[in-house]
Amino acid sequence: MQQSIIATVDIVLLTLQQQRLSVTLIKRDNPPFQTMAALPGGYIHAQEDNNCLDAALRILSTKTGIVPPYLEQLQTFAGIARDPRGWSMSVVYFALVASEVITAAQHDGLVVCAVDDLWHLPFDHNDIIAAAVARIRNKSYYSSLPCYLAGPMFTLPGLQKIYEACLGESLNKVSFRRKMDELNVLEPVSGQTEAHGAHRPAQLYRLKAQFKNQLQLLSRGL
Amino acid sequence: MQQSIIATVDIVLLTLQQQRLSVTLIKRDNPPFQTMAALPGGYIHAQEDNNCLDAALRILSTKTGIVPPYLEQLQTFAGIARDPRGWSMSVVYFALVASEVITAAQHDGLVVCAVDDLWHLPFDHNDIIAAAVARIRNKSYYSSLPCYLAGPMFTLPGLQKIYEACLGESLNKVSFRRKMDELNVLEPVSGQTEAHGAHRPAQLYRLKAQFKNQLQLLSRGL
Numbered sequence: 001m002q003q004s005i006i007a008t009v010d011i012v013l014l015t016l017q018q019q020r021l022s023v024t025l026i027k028r029d030n031p032p033f034q035t036m037a038a039l040p041g042g043y044i045h046a047q048e049d050n051n052c053l054d055a056a057l058r059i060l061s062t063k064t065g066i067v068p069p070y071l072e073q074l075q076t077f078a079g080i081a082r083d084p085r086g087w088s089m090s091v092v093y094f095a096l097v098a099s100e101v102i103t104a105a106q107h108d109g110l111v112v113c114a115v116d117d118l119w120h121l122p123f124d125h126n127d128i129i130a131a132a133v134a135r136i137r138n139k140s141y142y143s144s145l146p147c148y149l150a151g152p153m154f155t156l157p158g159l160q161k162i163y164e165a166c167l168g169e170s171l172n173k174v175s176f177r178r179k180m181d182e183l184n185v186l187e188p189v190s191g192q193t194e195a196h197g198a199h200r201p202a203q204l205y206r207l208k209a210q211f212k213n214q215l216q217l218l219s220r221g222l
Numbered sequence: 223m224q225q226s227i228i229a230t231v232d233i234v235l236l237t238l239q240q241q242r243l244s245v246t247l248i249k250r251d252n253p254p255f256q257t258m259a260a261l262p263g264g265y266i267h268a269q270e271d272n273n274c275l276d277a278a279l280r281i282l283s284t285k286t287g288i289v290p291p292y293l294e295q296l297q298t299f300a301g302i303a304r305d306p307r308g309w310s311m312s313v314v315y316f317a318l319v320a321s322e323v324i325t326a327a328q329h330d331g332l333v334v335c336a337v338d339d340l341w342h343l344p345f346d347h348n349d350i351i352a353a354a355v356a357r358i359r360n361k362s363y364y365s366s367l368p369c370y371l372a373g374p375m376f377t378l379p380g381l382q383k384i385y386e387a388c389l390g391e392s393l394n395k396v397s398f399r400r401k402m403d404e405l406n407v408l409e410p411v412s413g414q415t416e417a418h419g420a421h422r423p424a425q426l427y428r429l430k431a432q433f434k435n436q437l438q439l440l441s442r443g444l
Contacts, residue, residue: 004226004268005227005229005266005268007227007229007311044227044300044309044311046226046227046302046308046309049301049302050301050302050303051300051301051302051303052298052300052301052311054301073297073298075295076274076295076298076313078266078273078274078313079271079272079273079274079276080268080272080273081272081273086268087266087268089229089266089274089311089313091298091300091311
């Protein structure tokens, strides 16, 4: 016979704030750690959720009002030591959204904080965020993942800055553009440019419709 | 209040058999799917296992007698549809061992089958194995992971064949050796060579002690 195990889902919802990779925290309504900021999360509802992804989308929507375009399972954090209530397992998902999406959600109690400036968070949430950042950093080398951090329209120099914020390093402009061509997820928005001081206005791009909810991978990295 | 959720761990234990990536199945002792071959797995014991990795090692040791050098969390498979007993979550780990390790375990009811030749397995075990193979294939491009499939001593041509079996493609000998140098996980075994017909005997290598339980990654892939 199985002892009772707490089954939860937590979501690492990342965005860019002042060009820095940042995580969305929410004030906890209930004990333990009531009123402290932590990752949005909650119990799996076996009678309501068909699977963990369902649970993640339900919890994120209820607690933050946000429906991300792309949600990926990160890892399961589990054990006796991570939750004062008992043996718990949390299936963790991560999502990336443009900062406007979080602003527009207008939910009370949302806090966006740069991942490099975090204080000590409840449970093992610091470890969870570190694992999510490592995954994103790695995956940014060979996928369209950082594009989800951009708004609906962006310039190529703007997108390069987003990739650089994810990777934590500078990229060569020529090879970045070659890789974006190879990914083949972007299309120019006809007649839309962005003025940049004395420079020639930059063409605006957007994600092609079929890649708004689907990641594209490179066979070789950036 | 939370409804009851079944919390289990399953292990995808992979090896090479006739140069083909193969998975270890075990005859199930209990319902559901009693007597059918499936992945080794079992309930998490909250009073015994400190975390999921503990549970995976306990289950693998009890059911197969095998203690793998390296065990990595793959993904959690969960939901209402995958287990006839109810809403279940399985935290899945994968491990790679040399085929001699499975032979030496001498446990009854172990079946080793090429991953490309599998029949329909219980639960979502076919999906789980497919996900493990995809992870291994991807990770073999940039890590020492396939080395765990080799025995205690191996030649470089032998190790290249192992990498090729994981990747499902042929590799260039010169670039393979350069990447192995870069990984820097191997050492020649002094005075040990393997005869190959009319060819010059090949030097035997082994994993350096510090990499027997620890994966090494390349910054750029094979």
